[in-house]
Amino acid sequence: MTVTIQLTIIVGYLLLALAIGLVAYRLTDRTAEDFYLASRTVGTIVLLFTTFATLLSAFTFFAGPNVAYYEGPEWILVMGLMDGIIFAILWYVIGYKQWLLGQRYEYVTLGEMLGDRFASKRLRGLVAGVSLLWLFPYVMLQQVGAGTALQALTEGAVPYAVGAGLITAFMILYVVVAGFRGIAWTDTLQGAFMLVTTWIAMIWVLAVVGGPGAASAALEAEAAHHLALGSDHYTPQWMLSTAIVIGFGVAMFPQVNQRFFAAGSRTVLKRSFALWPILCVLLFVPSFMLGAWARGLDVAIPEGENVLPVILAEFTPVWFAALVIAGAMAAMMSSSDSMLLSGSSYFTRDLYRPFVEASLSDRREDLLARVGVVVFATASFLASLVNPATLFELGDAAFSGFAQLALPVMIALYWRKTTRTGITAGILVSQLFYLSSLFLAVVPSTYMGWTAGLVGMGVGLVVTVGVSLVTTPAADERRAIYFDGLGAD
Amino acid sequence: MPRLELWGWLAVAIGLCALAIPWFLWNDATLVAGIPLWLWWHVGWMVLASIVFWLFAQRAWGLGIESTGADSSDERRPPRGRDSGAETGGETR
Numbered sequence: 001m002t003v004t005i006q007l008t009i010i011v012g013y014l015l016l017a018l019a020i021g022l023v024a025y026r027l028t029d030r031t032a033e034d035f036y037l038a039s040r041t042v043g044t045i046v047l048l049f050t051t052f053a054t055l056l057s058a059f060t061f062f063a064g065p066n067v068a069y070y071e072g073p074e075w076i077l078v079m080g081l082m083d084g085i086i087f088a089i090l091w092y093v094i095g096y097k098q099w100l101l102g103q104r105y106e107y108v109t110l111g112e113m114l115g116d117r118f119a120s121k122r123l124r125g126l127v128a129g130v131s132l133l134w135l136f137p138y139v140m141l142q143q144v145g146a147g148t149a150l151q152a153l154t155e156g157a158v159p160y161a162v163g164a165g166l167i168t169a170f171m172i173l174y175v176v177v178a179g180f181r182g183i184a185w186t187d188t189l190q191g192a193f194m195l196v197t198t199w200i201a202m203i204w205v206l207a208v209v210g211g212p213g214a215a216s217a218a219l220e221a222e223a224a225h226h227l228a229l230g231s232d233h234y235t236p237q238w239m240l241s242t243a244i245v246i247g248f249g250v251a252m253f254p255q256v257n258q259r260f261f262a263a264g265s266r267t268v269l270k271r272s273f274a275l276w277p278i279l280c281v282l283l284f285v286p287s288f289m290l291g292a293w294a295r296g297l298d299v300a301i302p303e304g305e306n307v308l309p310v311i312l313a314e315f316t317p318v319w320f321a322a323l324v325i326a327g328a329m330a331a332m333m334s335s336s337d338s339m340l341l342s343g344s345s346y347f348t349r350d351l352y353r354p355f356v357e358a359s360l361s362d363r364r365e366d367l368l369a370r371v372g373v374v375v376f377a378t379a380s381f382l383a384s385l386v387n388p389a390t391l392f393e394l395g396d397a398a399f400s401g402f403a404q405l406a407l408p409v410m411i412a413l414y415w416r417k418t419t420r421t422g423i424t425a426g427i428l429v430s431q432l433f434y435l436s437s438l439f440l441a442v443v444p445s446t447y448m449g450w451t452a453g454l455v456g457m458g459v460g461l462v463v464t465v466g467v468s469l470v471t472t473p474a475a476d477e478r479r480a481i482y483f484d485g486l487g488a489d
Numbered sequence: 490m491p492r493l494e495l496w497g498w499l500a501v502a503i504g505l506c507a508l509a510i511p512w513f514l515w516n517d518a519t520l521v522a523g524i525p526l527w528l529w530w531h532v533g534w535m536v537l538a539s540i541v542f543w544l545f546a547q548r549a550w551g552l553g554i555e556s557t558g559a560d561s562s563d564e565r566r567p568p569r570g571r572d573s574g575a576e577t578g579g580e581t582r
Contacts (some may be wrong), residue, residue: 077531081509084535088500097554212523220518228518229511229527239510245494270550281535285528350574414553487555 003154006322010150013326015188017333021174024182032365036108036345037262038181048272049191050184051259052279053334055083055250056194060283061328062145062306064262065291069307071225073292074234076284084280086247091273094251094406095260097413099269100486102261106422109342110257110405111350114412118420119476121354126424127405128350130431131254134401138253140380141398142336143168146329147384152309153325161385167333168381175337175377176370180262183337186313190330195283197327201308202286205315218296226292237449245453254342255335306452336377344372397438400453404430407461411468416479418464421471426464430456434466495553498545505538 028034042050067075098113108111110131116126147164153444158166175183209215216227250256263269265330287308296300301310308328312321348368353360360368408426412418436443437452445452473479511530519526 073525073528077510077529080531080535081506085505085509085538088538090504090544095551097549100554213520214523216520216523216525224518227520227525228516229525230515236512266550270546274539274546275537277542279537281532285532289524289528485555485556487551 005318006153006325008331009226009319009322010326010353017330018170018174020186020189021178021182024178024185028179028181030366031432032345032369033108033364034105034178034181035366035369036183036258036341037181038117040102040262041264041379042184042259042262043264044266044268044271046184046188047263047268048275048279050187050334050338051256051272052283053187053191053194053330053340054255054259055087055198056335058282059323059475060194060287061308062149064284064288065308066306067459068288068291069295071233071378072223072231073288074231074239074290075291077229077237078234079284079288080244081239082247083250083284086243087250088273088276090248090406091260091269091276092183094410094413096266096269097486098257098260099263099484100267101482104486105481107261108258109126109346109349110252110254110409111346114409114423116351117478117481118411118423119474119478120420120424123420123424123427124350126352126427128346130427131252131346131402131404132469133341134235134382134398135254135346136376138398139376140333143384144341145331147305149309149325149332153307153322156257156277162393163471164381164384167329167336168377171333171337171340172374172377174333175340175373177248180341183334183341184262187334187338188332190396193330195279196328197324198283198290201312201316201324202290202316204320205290205293205297205311208315209293212293215293215296218294218298219293222296222298226295235449238451241449241451241454245451245457246399247401248406248457249399249401249453252402252405252409253339253399254346258342258345258369277314280382288307308315328462330342340373340377341369342367343376347372347376362442400451400456401431401434402433403453403454403462407457408464409466411461413464413482417468417473418482419468419471419473420477422464422466425467426460429463430460433459434459462471491552494549498549498552501545505541507532508533509538528566 029039031039033039064079098107101107101113105113105116107116108127111124111127113163114127114253115121115332117308143164146167147160150158150163150166150368151160152377174186178186206212206215209218210463220227230236263272290311291307294307296310299311299314301307309321309325312324315323348360348365352368353365405427408430412423433443434456437456443452447455509531511527511534514527514530517525517527521529
C-alpha cells in the first residue's frame, strides 16, 4: 500500500518533468548551441534555479544531513561559505568574464575558451579529458544515490539496480529530447520544490517534537558537543580547506561552468549573483538542522542508511515522506541530466571534433551530442553496479579534482603573461599531485590539517605562474583576447 | 581611482569570506530560541552578503573585467602594443 503511494508520487513527478521537457523540445532549434546552452537566452529565475538545482545534488539531501547527524550542524557553515560566498564571488570573477568572452567569441565549453586563447588543441583536449575523468564518478555517485534512495523508500521492493536503471533511462530520454532548455525549466521546478519541501519537513518534525528549543535540548542530552561550534572533526583547517576547495571546484564543474555562458543578459547575471547567498542559506539551514536534530530524537538509524528518509518516515505521513524523497530524486536528476549534457558537449566539441573529425557539421554535432549522452549515462550506470562506494568520498574527490583546474584558469583569465606551457604544466602537475594523494600511499592526504585538494591548488598556482615566467609565449597565442575591448558593447 | 576601488572591493570580498564562520564564537554553545548563536550569526552574515553583492552589482559591476573607455585603457594600451611586439621578441630572446 505505502509502496504504491510512494511509487505513484515519484512516477507522477517524473511524468510532469517529461511533459515540461516535451514543451521545451518544441521550441528547440536543431543546433548544438541551442542543445547545450538554449542559444544563450536564459533569464534570472531560470538561471538562478538551474544553477542552484544543478549544484545541490544528493549531498544536500543525504550526505549533508548525515554529516550533520554524526558530526554536528557546523556543516551549514562550511556549505554556506563555499556555496553562498566563495562560489558567488567566483560567479563574478570567473563567470562574468566567461560570459563576456562567450558572447563575443561564441564559446560553449571551458576547453574551447582556453584552447582558442592559447592556440592549443592539446590544452583544449586536456581540459576536457581532466573534466570527464572527474565527472564520470560523480555521475555514478548520483546514480548510486538514486538507486539506494529508491531501495530504502520501498523497503527493497525496488532493488538497487532497477531503481538506478530506471532513473538512468529516464535521464537519457529526458536529456536527449529536451536539451538545455528543458533541463533549465525542470531545474526551476525542482529547485523551488526542494526549497519548499525541505522547509515543510523541518517545520513538521519540529511541530511534532515541540519546537527548536525541545529539539536542541534533546540533542544536547544525546551529544552535548554538537551544538558548540567546532570539534575534532570540524577543525578550522578542515572547514576552510573543504569550503575553499569545493567552492572553487564547483565553478569548474562542467555543468556549472557551462551555465556561465548561458545567461541571457548582464542583468540576469547581476540579479542571480545578489540573490545567491540567501538562496543557499534558505536551503542549507532546514536540511542540515534536521539532520543534526535527528540525533537527539531517539530514532535508530540502520547501518548504512541515510538519516533524512528514516526521520521523515518516523515523524511525517507516508505521502509526505515520499514527496521529499521525490524531491531528493529530483535534486539528483537535475544534477545528473546537466552533467550528462555538459559531459557530452566536452566530449564532442573538445575531443571528437578537434581530434577525430574536424569538419563536423552543426547538424551532425547535434546528433553526436545526443549519442554521447546515451553512452556516458549507460557506462556510469554499469560502473555504479560494480562499485557503489560511499557518496561522500566519491563526491569529495570529484570536487577537489575540479578545484585543481580553477587557479590555472583564473590566472589565464587575469594575467596576460600566462603562457601555453605555463597553464598546461599547472593543470598537469596539480592533477597528478591530487590523483597521487588519492591513490598513492607515499603522497599524504593532509598537510598539518590542510587537505591535499587545497595544497594541490597551491601547487597549480605556483607551477602556472612559475613556468609562465620562465617560458615565452608561442607565436600563435592570442594573448589579448581576454582583455582588450571586453564589455564595451 | 579604479585601482583603489578594485582593492577596496577585494578587501570587502575577503572580509565576507573571513567571517562567514564566526571564529570568535569557537566552542560556544549558546542557544537563542533553540538555535545556536553561531548559526544566527551565519544567517545574518549571508543576508549581509546578499546586500553587499547587490550593492556591488549596482555600483561597481564590470570592475577588473571590462576595459571601458579612457580610465583603465590608458594604462592598458602600452601592454597591448608590447603584446604584439613580444610575440616576435619572444622568438629572438
